[in-house]
Amino acid sequence: MNTRLRPLAALGLLVALILSGCASLLGPRTVEVPKEELVAKLGKRFPVTQRVMNMLDVSASAPSLTLMPEANRVGLTIPVTAKDLLMGHDHQGRVALSFGLRYEPKDLSIRLTGVKVEQVTVDGLPELYQKGLTRLGAAMAESRLQDQVVHHFKPEDLRSADRMGYEVGEIRVTATGLAIGLQPRREKAP
Numbered sequence: 001m002n003t004r005l006r007p008l009a010a011l012g013l014l015v016a017l018i019l020s021g022c023a024s025l026l027g028p029r030t031v032e033v034p035k036e037e038l039v040a041k042l043g044k045r046f047p048v049t050q051r052v053m054n055m056l057d058v059s060a061s062a063p064s065l066t067l068m069p070e071a072n073r074v075g076l077t078i079p080v081t082a083k084d085l086l087m088g089h090d091h092q093g094r095v096a097l098s099f100g101l102r103y104e105p106k107d108l109s110i111r112l113t114g115v116k117v118e119q120v121t122v123d124g125l126p127e128l129y130q131k132g133l134t135r136l137g138a139a140m141a142e143s144r145l146q147d148q149v150v151h152h153f154k155p156e157d158l159r160s161a162d163r164m165g166y167e168v169g170e171i172r173v174t175a176t177g178l179a180i181g182l183q184p185r186r187e188k189a190p
Contacts, residue, residue, distance in 0.1 A: 029166060033178040039065050041151065042076075057083040060095075069173050073098045073114070082122065093122035095137060099145070101178070103168045108153040110171065115145040 046062040059081045066075035075098045082091045096118040104111050117138035121130055158168070161182050169183035 029161075029182040031180045031182060032174075032176070033180065035065065035067060035177045038074075038177060046078075052082075055085055057085060059083075067173050067175060067177070068098065069175050071098075072173050073100050074173055075118075091122050091124070093120065095120050095141070097141065097145070101150070101171045101173070103171060103180075105168065107149075108155065108158065109149045110151040110153075112145055112148045112150060115142045115148075117141045 042065065043062045047059055049057055049059040052058055061079040061081075063076040063078040066077070068075055075096065078095045078097075080093050080095055082093065083089070084091065098116050098118060099112045100114040101110055102113045103109075117134065119130075120134040120137040122133060153168075161167070162185070165185050166182040167185045169181035172179045172181070
């Protein structure tokens with residue numbers, strides 16, 4: 001190699017090393033998702049109706065959302081109407097549940113985790129039955145909702161972060177929405 005080109009090659013190598021290490025030098029970044037956007041995305045999934053044990057048609061309306069940053073959880077209260085198929089009566093109620101969120105890199109999704117049904121309330125039902133309904137509803141809902149996908153990133157959504165050496169990290173619930181952490185990509189072990 002020409003001796004005049006060696007300092008240029010060394011400088012080029014140094015610049016390449018610095019640029020490839022930028023993500024780790026700059027540290028983590030955070031993408032904020034406001035509560036209003038979460039409510040709008042959730043609202044698109046409602047109303048929904050499901051038949052339960054061929055006895056009830058249960059319709060769920062758009063939920064109200066509560067952010068619980070101290071527990072890193074999201075709470076939902078979902079208005080429901082249960083139509084008794086045998087008697088034709090409608091029963092109004094609410095299901096209150098909470099959950100955490102996690103990122104699944106295999107399919108670029110955000111999923112529910114730690115789903116917990118807090119309360120099932122049906123207007124006009126005695127408290128003793130409310131408690132039994134909460135237990136029954138909890139068993140059914142928690143198993144069905146656990147690991148449910150609530151958002152898929154498109155590959156192009158994460159492409160620029162990937163080019164800069166970042167990957168999705170922790171998802172935190174804040175007082176105003178979600179904070180999705182982007183952290184420097186960890187090198188995979190050989």
